[in-house]
Amino acid sequence: MADYDVLIIGGGPVGAALALALRGTGLALGLLEARPRGTAAxxxxxxxxxxxxxxxxxxxxWERLAGATPIRRIHVSQRGGFGRVELDARQAGVPALGYVLDYGQISEVLVRALEAEGGVDLIRATVGALESGTDAATVVAAAGDGRASARLLAVADGGALPVAxxxxxxxxxxxxxxxxxxxxxxxxxxxxxxxxxxxxxxxxMGEALALVWTTAPERAQQLCALTEAGFLARLQESFGNRLGGFKTASSRAWFPLALKVADRIADPRTVxxxxxAxxxxxxAGQGLNLGLRDAWELAMLLRDCDRVHIGGPELARAYSARRRLDRGGGVLFTDSLVRLFSNELAALKLARGLGLAVLGVIPPARDFLARRMIFGARG
Ligand SMILES: Cc1cc2nc3c(=O)[nH]c(=O)nc-3n(C[C@H](O)[C@H](O)[C@H](O)COP(=O)(O)OP(=O)(O)OC[C@H]3O[C@@H](n4cnc5c(N)ncnc54)[C@H](O)[C@@H]3O)c2cc1C
Structure with missing residues (x-):
């Protein structure tokens, strides 16, 4: 017999949200997280x-995520080119187009809620390998001889293990x-x-601003190594004067970027x-938003599923089908934006300008874009 009905690997925001969404189902739930308690994300x-x-x-x-800063408008433009578009919360019929927080705070609040409310075994350990069997799948700890089995493994490890x-x-x-x-x-x-x-x-973000600045990996490292004054000068050159002069910069870090899309997101014993995924x-800030929808929709399917069918082929098929459009839309949207806008070809620059100008003056097109950013491809 399996130790758990559902065992979640990774207690980042998506794994923790999935665990929270399954509370109260009566299922035996476990969550394995590699980061030791108290270390900041x-x-x-x-x-x-x-x-x-x-x-x-x-x-x-949500109410525990105090201090989330609402975004009332989004202003999209291209440097050195014409055309721009503004998305407005009131026009989109929502109180805010988004809310800005830091990743560490979201992770912390979700894991604290799990610890406080119980119902999920929260185990601090790094998974080293997964083994899939007919009736259950097993995780093997990276160190020592720990093992645990479940009808279904939900892998939310941010892509660390070679699963898909x-x-x-x-x-x-x-x-x-x-x-x-x-x-x-x-x-x-x-x-x-x-x-x-x-x-x-x-x-x-509060009174300040959070910056996400995409550039070549070597330049990213150089920018992080600059003095504060040097960094601010480069930022001013790149962004311009729309917000006046940049005064301070703190908490600099850099992240390599790539698109990684799993061919399959579900097999009978593993999702x-x-x-x-x-x-x-x-x-356009889509990754975690899409991941939270993965977690929510999987939880809804598990809630409607008889215990004996958890980890069966029907659940795998239903989860894959449910997520196809939203995932495909999110991938296509962000990938197209990056490839269309990250170059200086004159013809593309003109087309981008025209595209932004059209979005700016045709309300249905602009509202379509806003809804996709708010609710995903199925919005
Ligand atoms: C600079 C930057 C800005 C971003 N901005 C946005 C934004 O504005 N909006 C947005 O929606 N998204 C944004 N994202 C994307 C967002 O960060 C990710 O989509 C999100 O973190 C995914 O959450 P996750 O829980 O799936 O994975 P992760 O956040 O990667 O969490 C994975 C968890 O699994 C644990 N883990 C890993 N391996 C193991 C193992 N072997 N055993 C046990 N535990 C393990 C890790 O410790 C971690 O806690 C941004 C990303 C970057 C880099």
């Missing part, structure tokens, strides 16, 4: 969509994240500016969710 900024807020409200944790076959596109880009302040108030506007080296986003470029 990184401070990358995350823009959660209104759709993610609705999921987190249903999980009962991946389609990979290396963008040859990295993202620098930082907190910056500037001389003009942000008025809760988020800026997405496409530059020849990659997109540069500035998101309102993958979140970044383990699709790791996206951070342009």
């Amino acid at each position: 990184d401070a990358r900024p995350i823009a959660l969509s209104h759709g993610s807020r609705l999921i987190l409200e249903r999980l009962g944790v 076959r991946l389609r990979i596109r290396d963008y040859g880009q990295a993202a620098v994240s930082a907190r910056v302040s500037c001389s003009l108030p942000h008025h809760n506007v988020a800026y997405e500016r496409f530059t020849p080296e990659g997109p540069l986003a500035l998101l309102p 993958v969710v979140g970044s383990a 699709q790791m996206l470029h951070p342009v």
Whole structure:
């Protein structure tokens, strides 16, 4: 007999959200997380969509994410080119287009909620290997001789273990994240500016702004090594003066970027969710939003599933089918944005300008874009 009905590998935001969504089902639930308790996750900024807020409200944790900064407008433009588009929360019929928080805070709040409310065995251990059998799958600890089995393994490890076959596109880009302040108030506007080296986003975060700056990996490392004054000068050159002068920069870190998409997200005993299923470029802030929808939809299927069918072929088929459109849409949207905007070909620059201008003046096209960003491809 299996130790668990569902065993989740990875207690990042997606794995933890899945565990929270399964509380109260009577299923035997376990979650394995490699990071020791009390160690902080990184401070990358995350823009959660209104759709993610609705999921987190249903999980009962939204009010604990105090201090999330609402995005009332998104301003999209390209450096050195014409055309721009503005998305507005009121026009989209939502209180905010998104909410900015840091990754560490979201992870911490979700794991604390799991610890406080019980119902899930939270085990601090690194999984080294998975073995799939007919009636159950087994995880093997990376160190020691620990093992645990489950009817279903839900892999939410961010892609650390080689579970699924991946389609990979290396963008040859990295993202620098930082907190910056500037001389003009942000008025809760988020800026997405496409530059020849990659997109540069500035998101309102408290009184300050969270920066996600895409560039070549070598330049990302150089930018992180610069003095604060040197970094601010480069940022000013790239972003321009729309927010006045940049004054301070802290918490600089860089992340390599690639698109990694799992060919299959479900086999009878194993499903993958979140970044383990699709790791996206951070342009347009889609990755975690998509991952939370993976977790939510899988949880809904498990809630409707007889215990004996958990880990069976029908559940695998239903989960794959349920996620196809949303995943495909998210991948296509972010990948197209990166490839269309990260170059200086004159014809493309003109087409981009025209595209942005058209989106800017045709409300249905703009509202379509806003709904996709808020609710995903099925919005
Ligand atoms: C710079 C940057 C900015 C971003 N901005 C946004 C944004 O604005 N909006 C958005 O929606 N998304 C954004 N993303 C994407 C977002 O960070 C990811 O989509 C999200 O972190 C995925 O969550 P996850 O839980 O699937 O995986 P992860 O966050 O990677 O968590 C995986 C967890 O699994 C654990 N783990 C790994 N291996 C093992 C193992 N062998 N055994 C046990 N545990 C293990 C890890 O310790 C970790 O806790 C951004 C990404 C970057 C890099």
